[in-house]
Amino acid sequence: MKIIHTADLHLGFNAYPKEGAEQRFASLNFLEDYALKSKPDIVLIAGDLFDRRDPPSFVQERFALFVKNLTKNGIGIFILTGNHEGPPNKERRIHLDVYSALEIPNVIVARKMGLYKMKGVNIVAVPYPYKKNLLAKDKYKIESEEEAAKLMNEVILKSVKKYLEKVSDKNPVILTMHIGVSEGKVGSEQYLALTNELTISVSDLDFEEVSYIAMGHLHEMQMLSTPRNNIPVVYPGSLERLNFGEENNKKGFFEVEFSEGTHTPSMEFVENPFARxxxxxxxxxxxxxxxxxxxxxxxxxxxxxxxxxxxxxxxxxxxxxxxxxxxxxxxxxxxxxxxxxxxxxxxxxxxxxxxxxxxxxxxxxxxxxxxxxxxxxxxxxxxxxxxxxxxxxxxxx
Ligand SMILES: [Mn+2]
Known part of the structure; x- marks a missing residue:
C-alpha cells in the first residue's frame, strides 16, 4: 500500500504577473509524472489544492486532466479542503463539488469531517475548520476568540474520536487535517497574524489506532510525532515556493508506504526540482x-x-x-x-x-x-x- 501525501499546491496562485506561464503548472506536472511512474494507490492532497474556491477555467481544466490521467491508471485521489478552497459555510458551493457530483470511482472530496474509505484505507478527514461550520451561534455563547478556539478544538477532537470508533476493519487508519499544530514552524511570510488561527497540539492527536497523520496548511516541510505512540505527524509543505519566506525551503511531497500486514509506515521525501x-x-x-x-x-x-x-x-x-x-x-x-x-x-x-x-x-x-x-x-x-x-x-x- 503506497500513498503520495502532498498539500498546499495553491493551483492558480499568481506569484508575480510578470512570471512566465510555464511555471503555472510546473509543480503539478512533476507530481503527475512522478505518480504515473511510481503508481501509488492513492494521492492524498491535504488541503489548499487550489488558491481560490472558484479558480479560473484553465486551472480547473488542468486539474481535471490530472484527475483523468491518474484515475485512468488506477490511482485514487483523495482531496481534503483547506482554507483557500473550502466552503466557509455549509451551503456555499465550491468548484471541487463538481467531482463529488461526477461520482468518479476512487476520487473523494472531503469538505466535511468524516470517516472515508478508499482502496481499503480508512481516512479520517478534518478539513480546514471554519468557525461558522463548527460552532452554531445559538448553541454556544462565545465570549472571546480564545474560548472559541478552545471549543473548536474540543469539537474536532471529539469528532475524530467518534470517527475512529467507526473503523471496523484492520486496515491502516490515516488521519488527515488542514490545520496548524502549535508545535509546528510557520514560514516567515505566511501571514496568519490577523486571523486568530486555531492550532491543535500534537499531543492531542495521539490516537493509537492511527498509523499516519497527513497534515496540510503549514508551508514548511516538517516531520513531527506524537509523544506516546510516536505516530508521524507530517507536513509535506507547499509543493511550490509561494513567497520569499520560502526561498531556502526544500519543496516536494512524501511517499508513504505500508508493507503487507504492518501499520508502521516508511516515509520518503521526494523533492520537487521545478518549484519556482x-x-x-x-x-x-x-x-x-x-x-x-x-x-x-x-x-x-x-x-x-x-x-x-x-x-x-x-x-x-x-x-x-x-x-x-x-x-x-x-x-x-x-x-x-x-x-x-x-x-x-x-x-x-x-x-x-x-x-x-x-x-x-x-x-x-x-x-x-x-x-x-x-x-x-x-x-x-x-x-x-x-x-x-x-x-x-x-x-x-
Ligand atoms: Mn492553508
Whole structure:
C-alpha cells in the first residue's frame, strides 16, 4: 500500500504577473509524472489544492486532466479542503463539488469531517475548520476568540474520536487535517497574524489506532510525532515556493508506504526540482552589489533587501536597471535599514501587509482630508474588521 501525501499546491496562485506561464503548472506536472511512474494507490492532497474556491477555467481544466490521467491508471485521489478552497459555510458551493457530483470511482472530496474509505484505507478527514461550520451561534455563547478556539478544538477532537470508533476493519487508519499544530514552524511570510488561527497540539492527536497523520496548511516541510505512540505527524509543505519566506525551503511531497500486514509506515521525501526560485540580494554595504549571483537572478524572482549601512543610491539605481533586464522577474526593494516593514521606493508586491497598507493609505489621505484626519483610527479599525471577515481563514491578510 503506497500513498503520495502532498498539500498546499495553491493551483492558480499568481506569484508575480510578470512570471512566465510555464511555471503555472510546473509543480503539478512533476507530481503527475512522478505518480504515473511510481503508481501509488492513492494521492492524498491535504488541503489548499487550489488558491481560490472558484479558480479560473484553465486551472480547473488542468486539474481535471490530472484527475483523468491518474484515475485512468488506477490511482485514487483523495482531496481534503483547506482554507483557500473550502466552503466557509455549509451551503456555499465550491468548484471541487463538481467531482463529488461526477461520482468518479476512487476520487473523494472531503469538505466535511468524516470517516472515508478508499482502496481499503480508512481516512479520517478534518478539513480546514471554519468557525461558522463548527460552532452554531445559538448553541454556544462565545465570549472571546480564545474560548472559541478552545471549543473548536474540543469539537474536532471529539469528532475524530467518534470517527475512529467507526473503523471496523484492520486496515491502516490515516488521519488527515488542514490545520496548524502549535508545535509546528510557520514560514516567515505566511501571514496568519490577523486571523486568530486555531492550532491543535500534537499531543492531542495521539490516537493509537492511527498509523499516519497527513497534515496540510503549514508551508514548511516538517516531520513531527506524537509523544506516546510516536505516530508521524507530517507536513509535506507547499509543493511550490509561494513567497520569499520560502526561498531556502526544500519543496516536494512524501511517499508513504505500508508493507503487507504492518501499520508502521516508511516515509520518503521526494523533492520537487521545478518549484519556482526566489532570490534575495542582501545589500549590507555598497560593495555587496558586486556579489550578485547573476545565474541565479536569471532563473529567479529576485528582490533587493537593503540592510545596515547601505547608502549609495547611484549604485543601487544601476543595479535595479540591470536586474529589470536580466532577472527572471524583478520583484522590487525592501528597505530594512529603518523601522521594520518600511519600504523604499515603490512599494513592492506583498512587501507590506494589508493592514499596514490601509494605515499607509489613510495617513496619505489625511494630509488633505479633514474627515479622514479626524476619523483615521476608527476607519482603520473598521477596515481591519472587514478584512478579517472577508479573509476568514485565509493567509492573505
Ligand atoms: Mn492553508
Amino acid at each position: 526560485s526566489f532570490y534575495t540580494i542582501n545589500l549590507r554595504k555598497d560593495e555587496d552589489t558586486e556579489n550578485v549571483d547573476w545565474n541565479k537572478a536569471k532563473k529567479s524572482i529576485t528582490r533587493i533587501k537593503l540592510l545596515e549601512d547601505f547608502e549609495n543610491e547611484e549604485i543601487l539605481k544601476s543595479l535595479i536597471e540591470k536586474l529589470k533586464k536580466e532577472s527572471y522577474v524583478f520583484a522590487g526593494i525592501t528597505d530594512s535599514r529603518r523601522e521594520k516593514d518600511e519600504t523604499a521606493f515603490a512599494v513592492t508586491h506583498r512587501a507590506i501587509s494589508p493592514k499596514q497598507a490601509i494605515e499607509k493609505y489613510l495617513s496619505e489621505k489625511a494630509k488633505n482630508n479633514e474627515f479622514i484626519k479626524k476619523e483615521k483610527e476608527k476607519i482603520a479599525e473598521v477596515s481591519t474588521e472587514i478584512l478579517k471577515e472577508v479573509f476568514e481563514g485565509s493567509e492573505e491578510v
